[in-house]
Structure formats: structure tokens, C-alpha cells
Amino acid sequence: MLDKKQLSDIGFSYVLEKLEPCSPLGDELRRKAAPRGAGEAALLVRELENVGLLFDALSLERERFYPLERALMQLKDIRRSVELSRTAALSEVELFEVKRFLMLLDPLEAACSELPVIKKLHDISIFSMPEALDILDPDGMRAQTFRLSDSCSEELRLIRRERKRVDLALRALPEGGAPERDGLIAERTLLSAREENEETRLRAVMTKAFSAHSARLEELIGSIARLDLALAKAKLMLAEGGAIPEILPNRDAEITFTDMVNPMLRAALGLKGRSFTPVSVALSKGAAVITGANMGGKSVAVKTLALNALLALSGFPVFAQSAALPMLSGIHLLYEDREDSRGGLSSFGGEMVRFGEILSSVSRTENQLVLLDEFARGTNPSEGSALVRAAVRFFNAKREAYALITTHFDFVAELASRHYQVMGLKNADPAELEAALNASGESGSAGAGEMLARFMDYGLFLAKSSENPPRDALKICRALRIPSEFMDYVEENGSGCEQKSKP
Amino acid sequence: MLYEFIKPYSSIATIGMCKNAGKTTVLNRLIGECFAHGETPALTSIGRDGERSDVVTGTDKPEIFVYEGTLVATAEALLTVGDVSREIADTSGMPTPMGEVVIMRAMSDGLVQIAGPSMTAQLRVLKRRLFALGAKRVFIDGALSRKSLAMPAVSDACILSSGASYSRDMNKTVADTAFACELMSLEGSALFDEKSLECAPASEKFILLDRDGERVSLDSAKDAAERIRTQGAKGLLVRGGVTDSVFEALFAAGRLLSGMEIAVEDGSRLLVRAANYQKLVRAGAAVRALEKTALAAVTVNPFSAYGEHYDKNAFFDAVRAALPAAVPVVNVKEYEYA
Known part of the structure; x- marks a missing residue:
């Protein structure tokens, strides 16, 4: 959860x-x-x-x-x-x-x-x-105020009449000392106490009648x-757009969200003059995988799905063109949280502890949605890749949960039931990008980052399962204006990993 | 005779220099004089943080006498402490240690005890509510010491009560009373208004207006002084309470303070010693408040709760002589209403 x-x-x-x-x-x-x-x-x-x-x-x-x-x-x-x-x-x-x-x-x-x-x-x-109101307002005056009226009891009416007499007598006294003064004040105190008692009794009677x-x-x-x-x-839906999700009776039905957005991220992007690219996802039981460029919006896609699934199950409209899903008994989300320091564990250790909790929850309860963002990124690539492949195979074999896993690692997608990729820089014209980055050069890598974001396509598309994640990391480094002196070393040492064989 | 002084104002706060200065007597006289003029004013108070223990243990006796028809905004737990017959006119949603502030209408004459909201902003809302319910005039039983809370900001005028209970030394009482009066009757600022504060984040305590009229926010009095010393300024607005350390830091700006305006939210925010205040004024700075409040009158009480009474006439004359002629001074005779 x-x-x-x-x-x-x-x-x-x-x-x-x-x-x-x-x-x-x-x-x-x-x-x-x-x-x-x-x-x-x-x-x-x-x-x-x-x-x-x-x-x-x-x-x-x-x-x-x-x-x-x-x-x-x-x-x-x-x-x-x-x-x-x-x-x-x-x-x-x-x-x-x-x-x-x-x-x-x-x-x-x-x-x-x-x-x-x-x-x-x-x-x-x-x-x-009106019947209940009549009890609290027996005279039917319907005043905006509350006071037990004189008609509630003869005793109350008499006390108040006496009280009025004493008040007027006190007012009529000359300023300064008067012999009757003390007596009248004593009488007032007594009447006040009697009135309080009678009101307390009447409130109890009134409350009892009302409680029916x-x-x-x-x-x-x-x-x-x-x-x-x-x-x-409904007003939120009118203001922000959205749809009423369809809750499917078949508990093994596919989860589909078409053109989802995340209003929080959309607002944050809006402040920077950018817009949110809607994403569409369909999940069946088992594991699906998202791969794609760094900075390409894989994490955003996962969070957006978590949000909309949670909204649907909580009786909210979803921020999507349309959505359909069966009842889910839980939603799990695992992502690197830099502030999370569970009992001094490293980020990898913390991630695995939480992953263990998710596995035991999934084996206890069926029909959960499990979202793993950049699973096992914190360890070495060969073991990390093995962990992710294992996770995909585990969820595929069990078919009790809907799992969506984002990863950089190769040879994961081929095991998944579905493979999504983020578009990333795929469709960006290299010459145009280069020119734009040169133009933004003066503002340094921060400016280049902004520019890069404008060329990034955050959309998801269904890719072949054999397709490995695109090799965009070095492209992005260059675009971010990492000094060429350093980049030369990178190229010398070899982006040789590309020839790596299947584990 | 107090009535004449408060007549022009629709909301009046009573403020005491100390306990037993005669503040409650003043409030009771005001209510009585309004009644004699055919008015039933509304009453509330600014919270009683300083007196909370008294109120909670119940040692405070209800001591404000109201007439039938008076609207009273007070904490729920205090409704039954008094002896008036009442109707509930409204609730406020404002919490106090003694329950929500409730507006009741007195349906008989009698004694009430008042504890209103503790925040100035809430008091402003409550005041509006009392007017909406038909009150023509609102009295606010103010804090015991002018240092406790920002009173003037919510009332059109205030009445300050001073008395022998403040100090055994009459000269000290007179001097401090005169200083309090000076702070309560600060002129309104020519450079800043309420909006100057609203458009700056609450964390910005010092808002400086430079020689070109540009606004600059500064973190500390030291920074403000340095900026004034090197570049000069038209004015400086200090948010919230202003302590001696702020004034002492500002002295570093030296002769460029001359002709400058130093503005505070209201006089009650100045928690400085008279010596420091006068030093700043001598340096040529004009101390101003965002909104001018009127000091309707000062009342004096020569009787001390601790037995060290002053000479009645000497005290009155000394206070009279220490205050500007435009401020009325009234001798309040202690007497019981009930």
C-alpha cells in the first residue's frame, strides 16, 4: 500500500x-x-x-x-x-x-x-x-437564535417574570448606596440560580425528545x-478534465488507461511553459516493462498510473480520456527515495526490504497492482539485470498481480508480456537539436537541460519485446554540454558495453 | 463623562498598564453611560493568556455588568459563570482554552465574564459579526499590559488606565504612562500601509524604501542599518514586535536616520525602553504606525491594590502635566456595580 x-x-x-x-x-x-x-x-x-x-x-x-x-x-x-x-x-x-x-x-x-x-x-x-425542529423550537418562531422559551414551563415563565421585576427595581435605585440594594442583588442571584436549574432540566427533556x-x-x-x-x-472534473472509470466485473480483466495525465506534474510543467504528454497503458496480469531514454519520463508514467488507478478505486474521476479496470486489492509502488533511510540501510538495501514486503503481500492477496520504477538500479548492472529479469519472470509465472517495471537493463523486455518504450529523442532531428543546444549554450547545462526537455517525446509506444533499451545516455551527456575533454575519455574506453552478450 | 470622549468611535478598547489599574471600572462606567444614553453596546475581549490560570481555577469573579439586550462574545465555558439570562445568538468557530467563542444576547441585566479570541485577525472578524448582529458600538476589554497584544489595530480608539498598583514610585508610573500614551498615539505612516505587509512574505521582517522609492526586503536590523548608513533611505517598516535590540542596531546608521520614517504595525508593537525610543527620535527619525488609532482618554486610579496609595490630586496633576493637552485625563473613582 x-x-x-x-x-x-x-x-x-x-x-x-x-x-x-x-x-x-x-x-x-x-x-x-x-x-x-x-x-x-x-x-x-x-x-x-x-x-x-x-x-x-x-x-x-x-x-x-x-x-x-x-x-x-x-x-x-x-x-x-x-x-x-x-x-x-x-x-x-x-x-x-x-x-x-x-x-x-x-x-x-x-x-x-x-x-x-x-x-x-x-x-x-x-x-x-420539521418534526425534529419543532422539538427545539416549540413555538415555531424559527428564529436564528436559541433560548428556551417561556412557554417551555410555567416555572420558567414565573422565574423570568420575577427576575424582570428585580432588574427594574435595581435600575430604579439612585446611584451610590441604597438600603434595598443588597437585598435585591441577593434576590437576583437566587433567581438566576433557579432559572439555570430549570433550564438544565428542560434541556434534558428537550434532548431526550430530540434523540428519537x-x-x-x-x-x-x-x-x-x-x-x-x-x-x-464533479466540479474538479469540469475544471481539470477527466473521465469516469469503468469498473470491470471480471477480476482478471485488463487494466487500460488512455491518455492519462498527472495534474500535479502538469501544473509544475505549466509553470515552465511546457505541457504534459499524455500516456496510455494497458496491463494484463503478469509483468509489463517500460524502457527508454534517461529523462524520458518513465518514472512520470509510473507515478501517473499509480495516481489514476488509486483515484479510480477511491471513487474519483480519473485524469484520462478513458479508463477501465477490475477491483484491485492493493497498489504498490517502489522507487528510489533519496530521503528514505530505513534503519541505516543503503538505498539498495532499503529497496530490497520493501520489495520483500511487496512479494509477501502479493502472495497473500491476489489482484494487486505492483509498480517498480528503475528496479535494482542501485547495484551492479549484471546482478541488477538478473534481479529485474527474475522479477519479470516471477510476476509472469504467478499471474496473480498486474506488474509494471521500468528499467534500463537489457534483455528484460523480451521476458515481459508487454514492452513499452518512451519515445525519448527517437524522433528528434539531430541537426535541429544540435542547433538549439548551441543557441542555449550560454546558459550552461541547466539551459541545455531545459532545451533537451523540449525535444524529448514523453509518449509511450508499444515496442517489440526483442528491442533493447535505446542507447541515449551518451547522447544526452553531450547534449547537456559535459566537457568534451571528458567525453573523449568515455569514447576511448568504449561504449563497448553495446557488444555485451546476453547473460 | 467618559461617554463624551468615546462618542465618535464605533469600537473602543480598554487597556490597563497593570492589574487593578481600574480597567474594569472604566468598562463598567462606559457601559453604564451608554445605557444612560439609550445604547446597548456589544462586548468582547482579546484573549486572556496572561490570566489564564486565574480563569481556569475560577478565582476570577464575573465583574462586568451588562444590561438586557447587550451582545457579549465570550468563551463557552464562561457563559454560566455570570448570572444573566441569555439567548445564544451565534457561534464563531474560534477556539479558546475555555471553549469556542459564542455570541450571546443578555435577556436580563446581570454580570458576565468575557474571554474573546486571542488573535487580532479573529477579533476583527468577531467585531464585524457583532456589528452585523445589530451592535452600534463594540467595547473590547483589552490586554492587561500594552505589551501583551496588538490592541489598537482592531479598535478605532482606546482608553488607557493607569494606577498606583503599577509601581510604588509615582514618578515612574507617570513617566511610563506618558510613554505608553506616546506610543498609542503615533501618527499614521506617510509611506506604508497595510498592503505593504500583505505583498511581502511574513518572513520578511524589514521592508526598506530606498531613496528612489524602491522596496527592499532585509533580514535583520543590522542589514537595514548598514544599508541606511551607506545609501540612505526614505523609510523602514518593521513587521511584528520591535525590541530594544532592533533600535540599538539601527543607531549604527548614524546621521542618515535623520528625516527617515521608521514605521511599525501599531504602537503596541514597540516593546522598547523610553530611552531608546527618545534617542531614535532625537536622531531625527519619525516613528509612525501603519494606522493611526485615537487615544480617547487616560484614566488614573490613585488607589493601589497593594496598599501604597498615591495622593489623589498629586497623581492626577502629574499625569495631566506629562501628557499632551489634547488627551483627556479622568480620575476613576473605584466603586462596585454589584
């Missing part, structure tokens, strides 16, 4: 931040967003359908939703008070909050009834609760939260 840092690295936290539910109820659900478990497929499908329905309605008439959003924005989170009402008397402030919430249900219900789409939503039903409605109110609050969050997701 993905940890907090990974959720942030792949852009899931970014997407959650982008979601803007109107109420604290929806926001609570947003913060708890997580993938649905294997047994919750039907629930997930209904959730996604809700988002799709709201998206369609929003796209037609965005402004018709404003009254609903305004009504949602007024709501506070009163779940604790509702819960408490079953066991203890609510305080005046709690009763105030509950009363106000119940009063806000009227405009909410009215706003919903103006929107035909709301009735079509699954597991969402919005209604007002607590279960129904909690149901309603759940509905409101789901509606609010689904609406927020």
Missing part, C-alpha cells in the same frame, strides 16, 4: 487539496478518501455513477447548482452533538447548533428539488426534518456528506 509520502509524490494529496467540498461534512469524507476494498465493488460503481451524473448536469447548467452550494456552505458539523444527544443533555450552544442545522435543511431541500439530477443519485436522499430523531438525522448527514463530496469531484 502507498504511504503518506508516496501519496504526496504521485500527486494524490495534490488532487485531494484541489477538491473543494462546500461543507465540513463533505470535507471530512474528502480527508478520508481511500480505495474501496474488494467487497465494495457495487458501492464504488454507484459512487462513480453519482459523480458522472453530477458532471453531466453541471456541464449543462453550472449556475443552477449555485443555490445548492450556498445551502451546503452554511452547514456545520453537528455529528458530535447528535451522537451525544443519546447519552447526555445537550448544552444551550449545542442545541443552538442543532437547531440552526435543522433550519438550514429547508433551503437545502428546496435547492435539491430544483435539480432533477439529485433524485437520480444512488445512496443520497435529502429531506428536511438522531438516527434519521445521522443518515441524512451521511447523505449530505456524500452529495457534497460527489459534487466536489
Whole structure:
């Protein structure tokens, strides 16, 4: 499963931040967003359908939703008070909050009834609760404030009448000392205590009557939260683009994502004046491999897939043209994390510990998505390559998980069920690139890096399984203006590795 | 008679030089005089961090007397400490150690205890809310010492209470009161405003306006002084609290301080000794606040809670003589409301 840092690295936290539910109820659900478990497929499908329905309605008439959003924005989170009402008397402030919430249900219900789409939503039903409100507002005044009214008990009415008399008598006293003053103040204190006692008793009675409605109110609050969050997701889809993923009933079905993007990386690239190249991937059970140039976007492709798969399983629209996948019981992502220093292990040691955890998880639970980015890069090429080949063969033999592995190593792709390559500099015109790099020469290797990125094609394409990773490393070094004195040594020593034989 | 001095202002903060300076008496008199003029003002306070232990242990007795109809914004746990009959008018979502700040309306006369939010920004929001609920005037029970919190920034005017409880030495009390008044009635800046702070990141404490009117952000007072010494400047805005060490560093800029403006957010942010302040003024710098607040009046209380009373007339006369004639000075007679 993905940890907090990974959720942030792949852009899931970014997407959650982008979601803007109107109420604290929806926001609570947003913060708890997580993938649905294997047994919750039907629930997930209904959730996604809700988002799709709201998206369609929003796209037609965005402004018709404003009254609903305004009504949602007024709501506070009163779940604790509702819960408490079953066991203890609510305080005046709690009763105030509950009363106000119940009063806000009227405009909410009215706003919903103006929107035909709301009735079509699954597991969402919005209604007002006048019976419950009548308990907190027995006079039916529907004031925005809360006070136990005189009509609640004869005792309360009498105490308050007395109190008024004492107040007026005190006001009428001349400034400075008056003999009656102390007596009146004592009387006031006594009346105040009696009023407090009577109010406490009445609040207990009121709470008890109200608590009969607590279960129904909690149901309603759940509905409101789901509606609010689904609406927020649909609004995000309207703003950022995306599609409702299809959840496939066949648990061995292929995972397909067409033209995925990662909104976090897209925004970061946008700041530099660049755009995100959409990637498409199809995975069946077993291992697929991505190879390709350094700087070519292999890691980005993996993170983008992790993000979108996680979004789909968590009931979100995905950032893709289309997507279809079966229920997955887990998503694992393994990549070199320079900040990860588990118990003083080297980066390779840390990677292997985590890989071991993934293997045992995969053998315990079927139908997981395993993403390994530059697996075993931290060790020597011959053993590293052996490890990656083993991983590919392992996942192919078991066929219990969907694995996607990116690598530089040769002779891996031929074992994989599918082989993707990043385009990299394949289609870049060498003369044009050279000219552009010369032009950017003054700004040094950083400027050259920027320029190189402009010529890089980050798209993925399906390659032959026999094709080894392209030899772009030296090309890139030259492009990055590594001093030629050094590059001469490299060429002398031989890019001889190209003749290396199959292990 | 305090009413006359606060009449032009819609929000007034009461500030005490120390405990028992007569601040609560002033607040009660203000409420009483407003009532006599047919007004029911709204009340709140800036948080009571300094007094928290008192409040939590419950040794504070409710001592502010309000009339029916008064709006009071106070912490939830303090609602039942007073003896007014009340209705809940609104909640604020602002937390305090004693629960959320709640706005209640007094439905009878009686005593209340007030603890409002502790952040200036929250107080600003709360003040707006009180006006929206119908208040015509808001009183803010301020911090005990002007050093505690930025009061003036949220009120149009303030009333400073000084008294014999501040020090056994009357001359010291008078001098410190006069200095506090000077800081509370700083002129508004000609070079900077609230926006000058908003468009700079909060980490930038020193914002300098050079001779060409260009803004330069600096990390330390030392850097600011060096820049002024070598290139001169029109003004320097210091964010947040300004301590003696800042002033002492600025002295290094020497004669180029002359004619410069040194701006602070408001007078209560100046946590400097009078000697350093006067040295800067003598060097020719003008100390200014982002927003000018009015000092509506100064009240004096010759009675000390510790028994060392001053001579009533001598104290009044000394404070009167130490302050500009435009600032009213009032002798507050201690008396109980309830």
C-alpha cells in the first residue's frame, strides 16, 4: 500500500487539496478518501455513477447548482452533538447548533428539488426534518437564535417574570448606596440560580425528545456528506478534465488507461511553459516493462498510473480520456527515495526490504497492482539485470498481480508480456537539436537541460519485446554540454558495453 | 463623562498598564453611560493568556455588568459563570482554552465574564459579526499590559488606565504612562500601509524604501542599518514586535536616520525602553504606525491594590502635566456595580 509520502509524490494529496467540498461534512469524507476494498465493488460503481451524473448536469447548467452550494456552505458539523444527544443533555450552544442545522435543511431541500439530477443519485436522499425542529423550537418562531422559551414551563415563565421585576427595581435605585440594594442583588442571584436549574432540566427533556430523531438525522448527514463530496469531484472534473472509470466485473480483466495525465506534474510543467504528454497503458496480469531514454519520463508514467488507478478505486474521476479496470486489492509502488533511510540501510538495501514486503503481500492477496520504477538500479548492472529479469519472470509465472517495471537493463523486455518504450529523442532531428543546444549554450547545462526537455517525446509506444533499451545516455551527456575533454575519455574506453552478450 | 470622549468611535478598547489599574471600572462606567444614553453596546475581549490560570481555577469573579439586550462574545465555558439570562445568538468557530467563542444576547441585566479570541485577525472578524448582529458600538476589554497584544489595530480608539498598583514610585508610573500614551498615539505612516505587509512574505521582517522609492526586503536590523548608513533611505517598516535590540542596531546608521520614517504595525508593537525610543527620535527619525488609532482618554486610579496609595490630586496633576493637552485625563473613582 502507498504511504503518506508516496501519496504526496504521485500527486494524490495534490488532487485531494484541489477538491473543494462546500461543507465540513463533505470535507471530512474528502480527508478520508481511500480505495474501496474488494467487497465494495457495487458501492464504488454507484459512487462513480453519482459523480458522472453530477458532471453531466453541471456541464449543462453550472449556475443552477449555485443555490445548492450556498445551502451546503452554511452547514456545520453537528455529528458530535447528535451522537451525544443519546447519552447526555445537550448544552444551550449545542442545541443552538442543532437547531440552526435543522433550519438550514429547508433551503437545502428546496435547492435539491430544483435539480432533477439529485433524485437520480444512488445512496443520497435529502429531506428536511420539521418534526425534529419543532422539538427545539416549540413555538415555531424559527428564529436564528436559541433560548428556551417561556412557554417551555410555567416555572420558567414565573422565574423570568420575577427576575424582570428585580432588574427594574435595581435600575430604579439612585446611584451610590441604597438600603434595598443588597437585598435585591441577593434576590437576583437566587433567581438566576433557579432559572439555570430549570433550564438544565428542560434541556434534558428537550434532548431526550430530540434523540428519537438522531438516527434519521445521522443518515441524512451521511447523505449530505456524500452529495457534497460527489459534487466536489464533479466540479474538479469540469475544471481539470477527466473521465469516469469503468469498473470491470471480471477480476482478471485488463487494466487500460488512455491518455492519462498527472495534474500535479502538469501544473509544475505549466509553470515552465511546457505541457504534459499524455500516456496510455494497458496491463494484463503478469509483468509489463517500460524502457527508454534517461529523462524520458518513465518514472512520470509510473507515478501517473499509480495516481489514476488509486483515484479510480477511491471513487474519483480519473485524469484520462478513458479508463477501465477490475477491483484491485492493493497498489504498490517502489522507487528510489533519496530521503528514505530505513534503519541505516543503503538505498539498495532499503529497496530490497520493501520489495520483500511487496512479494509477501502479493502472495497473500491476489489482484494487486505492483509498480517498480528503475528496479535494482542501485547495484551492479549484471546482478541488477538478473534481479529485474527474475522479477519479470516471477510476476509472469504467478499471474496473480498486474506488474509494471521500468528499467534500463537489457534483455528484460523480451521476458515481459508487454514492452513499452518512451519515445525519448527517437524522433528528434539531430541537426535541429544540435542547433538549439548551441543557441542555449550560454546558459550552461541547466539551459541545455531545459532545451533537451523540449525535444524529448514523453509518449509511450508499444515496442517489440526483442528491442533493447535505446542507447541515449551518451547522447544526452553531450547534449547537456559535459566537457568534451571528458567525453573523449568515455569514447576511448568504449561504449563497448553495446557488444555485451546476453547473460 | 467618559461617554463624551468615546462618542465618535464605533469600537473602543480598554487597556490597563497593570492589574487593578481600574480597567474594569472604566468598562463598567462606559457601559453604564451608554445605557444612560439609550445604547446597548456589544462586548468582547482579546484573549486572556496572561490570566489564564486565574480563569481556569475560577478565582476570577464575573465583574462586568451588562444590561438586557447587550451582545457579549465570550468563551463557552464562561457563559454560566455570570448570572444573566441569555439567548445564544451565534457561534464563531474560534477556539479558546475555555471553549469556542459564542455570541450571546443578555435577556436580563446581570454580570458576565468575557474571554474573546486571542488573535487580532479573529477579533476583527468577531467585531464585524457583532456589528452585523445589530451592535452600534463594540467595547473590547483589552490586554492587561500594552505589551501583551496588538490592541489598537482592531479598535478605532482606546482608553488607557493607569494606577498606583503599577509601581510604588509615582514618578515612574507617570513617566511610563506618558510613554505608553506616546506610543498609542503615533501618527499614521506617510509611506506604508497595510498592503505593504500583505505583498511581502511574513518572513520578511524589514521592508526598506530606498531613496528612489524602491522596496527592499532585509533580514535583520543590522542589514537595514548598514544599508541606511551607506545609501540612505526614505523609510523602514518593521513587521511584528520591535525590541530594544532592533533600535540599538539601527543607531549604527548614524546621521542618515535623520528625516527617515521608521514605521511599525501599531504602537503596541514597540516593546522598547523610553530611552531608546527618545534617542531614535532625537536622531531625527519619525516613528509612525501603519494606522493611526485615537487615544480617547487616560484614566488614573490613585488607589493601589497593594496598599501604597498615591495622593489623589498629586497623581492626577502629574499625569495631566506629562501628557499632551489634547488627551483627556479622568480620575476613576473605584466603586462596585454589584
